[in-house]
Amino acid sequence: MKIVLGPASRELAEGVLKVIGCQGVSVVLRVFPDGESYVRLEGDVLGEDIVIVQTTCPPMQDSKLFQLVFMADAAKRAGANRVTAVVPYFAYARQDKLFLSGEGISVETIVRMLGASGIDDLITVNIHSEQVLSRFSFPVKTVSAISLLADYFVDRGYRGAYALAPDKGATYIAKEAQQVLGGGVGHLSKVRDRYTGQTAQSGEGLDVEGQTVVIFDDIISTGGTIVGAAKILKDLGAKHVFAACVHPLLIGDAAKRMLDAGVKEIIGTDSVPGPYSKVSLSPLISEQLKGAI
Numbered sequence: 001m002k003i004v005l006g007p008a009s010r011e012l013a014e015g016v017l018k019v020i021g022c023q024g025v026s027v028v029l030r031v032f033p034d035g036e037s038y039v040r041l042e043g044d045v046l047g048e049d050i051v052i053v054q055t056t057c058p059p060m061q062d063s064k065l066f067q068l069v070f071m072a073d074a075a076k077r078a079g080a081n082r083v084t085a086v087v088p089y090f091a092y093a094r095q096d097k098l099f100l101s102g103e104g105i106s107v108e109t110i111v112r113m114l115g116a117s118g119i120d121d122l123i124t125v126n127i128h129s130e131q132v133l134s135r136f137s138f139p140v141k142t143v144s145a146i147s148l149l150a151d152y153f154v155d156r157g158y159r160g161a162y163a164l165a166p167d168k169g170a171t172y173i174a175k176e177a178q179q180v181l182g183g184g185v186g187h188l189s190k191v192r193d194r195y196t197g198q199t200a201q202s203g204e205g206l207d208v209e210g211q212t213v214v215i216f217d218d219i220i221s222t223g224g225t226i227v228g229a230a231k232i233l234k235d236l237g238a239k240h241v242f243a244a245c246v247h248p249l250l251i252g253d254a255a256k257r258m259l260d261a262g263v264k265e266i267i268g269t270d271s272v273p274g275p276y277s278k279v280s281l282s283p284l285i286s287e288q289l290k291g292a293i
Contacts, residue, residue: 001022001048001049001050001051001289002022002023002024002025002043002045002048002049002050002051003016003017003020003022003023003024003025003050003051003053004024004025004027004041004050004051004052004053004054004071004075005017005024005025005026005027005053006027006052006053006054006055006067006068006071007027007029007039007054007064007067008054008055008056008057008064008067008273009053009054009055009086009088009270009273011270011273012053012055012088012270012273012280012281012282012285013053015280015282016053016086016282016285016286016289018282019282019283019286020286020289020290023043024043025041025042025043025045025050026041026042026043027039027040027041027042027071028040028041028042029067037063037066037067037070039067039070039071039074040074041071041074041075041078044078045075045078045079045080046078046079046080047079047080047081048080048081049080049081049082049084050075050080050081050082050083050084051083051084051085051086051289052068052071052072052075052083052084052085052086052119053086053088053285054067054068054071054085054086054087055087055088055089055271055272055273056068056087056089056090056091057088057089057091057247057249057271057272057273058091058249058251058272061091061092062091064091065091065110065113068085068087068114068117069113069114069116069117069119070117072085072114072117072118072119073117073118075118076117076118080118082120082121083118083119083120084119084120084121084122084123084289085114085119085121085122085123086122086123086124086285086288086289087122087123087124088124088125088247088269088270088271088272088281088285089124089125089247089271089272090124090127090132091110092106092107092109092110093107093124093127093128093129093132094107094128094129095107096108096129096131096132096135105135107132107135108135111135111136111137112137114138115137115138119138120138120139121138121139121140121141122136122138122139122140122141123140123141123142123143123285123288124140124141124142124143125142125143125144125145125246125247125269125271125281125284125285126142126143126144126145126146126218126219126246126247127142128218128219130142141288143284143288144176144246145246145269145271145279145281145284146173146176146177146216146246147176147177147179147180148269148279148280148281148283148284149177149216149244149245149246149267149269149279150163150176150177150178150179150180150181150214150216150244151180151279152244152267152278152279153181153214153242153244153267154180154181158181158212158214158242159181159182159183160181160182160183160212161181161183161211161212161213161214161242162183162184162185162186162208162211162212162213162214162238163175163177163178163181163183163184163185163186163214163216164185164186164187164188164206164208164213164214164215164216164229164233165186165187165188165215165216165217166187166188166201166215166217166225166226166229167187167188167189167190167201167225168187168189168190170187170216170217170218171185171187173216173217173218174186174187174216176216177214177216177244181214183211184207184208184211186205186206188201188202188203188206188229188232189201189202189203189204189205190202200228201225201228201229201232202232203232203233203235203236206233206236208233208236208237208238209236209237209238210237210238210239211238211239212238212239212240212242213233213238213240213241213242214241214242214243214244215229215230215233215241215242215243215244216244216245217243217244217245218245218246218247219245219246219247219249220243220245220247220248220249220250220254220258220266220268221249221250221251221254222251222252222254223250223251223254223255223257223258224257226243226258226261226263227257227258227261229241230243230258230261230262230263231261231262233262234261234262240264241262241263241264242263242264242265242266242267243258243263243265243266243267244266244267244268245267245268246268246269246271247268247269247271247272248266248268248269248272248274248276248277249272250266250268250272250274250276255276267279269281
């Protein structure tokens with residue numbers, strides 16, 4: 001097995017290499033003046049099982065997707081035996097339904113493109129809805145990084161922290177974190193105004209006074225939900241409020257708004273490289289790949 005160090009996830013791929021000890025394949029990436037991408041694999045892949053590590057997070061997720069399919073195609077043309085794509089953040093996974101006449105289903109288009117490029121199977125991390133997996137025409141697996149995030153807090157002395165989901169639908173995430181933290185677990189509720197129809201968050205029934213609370217979610221995008229949750233938790237007397245997610249998209253001023261609302265620290269993984277990517281996915285991905293060596 002050889003690991004292709006995708007340009008969008010080079011540091012993560014290098015971390016995987018250190019764990020499993022196989023050979024890496026570097027990638028030459030150039031962007032032409034007209035914006036088109038050029039990729040070339042620097043290494044022999046003839047007869048090899050190849051793993052391409054390439055996230056497709058914003059910004060420029062379209063370019064990262066094209067780089068991924070170009071790398072897969074290049075590997076197959078160079079004689080690779082099998083191509084596995086490790087895509088920590090899978091772009092377009094939330095575009096999986098038709099709402100209006102004339103729309104397409106973007107995730108199905110992406111899946112067809114990946115298959116046509118020569119990808120034989122795919123591993124992703126905490127895909128937003130596991131129902132999306134049924135759209136794949138080749139083997140796909142999603143794995144969870146929530147325990148890695150919880151380990152981060154244990155290592156920093158916060159064992160026993162309260163694991164909170166931002167809504168009832170994400171309770172399974174908080175419960176997964178609680179298995180590591182060992183503290184309480186709960187979720188915020190949504191209350192609908194019967195006159196306006198608008199929904200608001202509520203902490204009714206939560207007992208977090210004096211406690212350290214970690215809000216766990218799969219994705220934080222604009223941060224609005226976390227801002228509201230942090231204010232509620234502070235009003236309920238929480239001692240510290242942290243925000244932890246697998247995919248820290250943090251669009252615009254999301255991080256500033258969360259910190260201003262009382263969030264002590266924002267912790268994400270390197271599925272989305274950036275200043276808040278404090279937990280590496282390399283142990284999780286390496287565990288998935290070791291059985292194939």
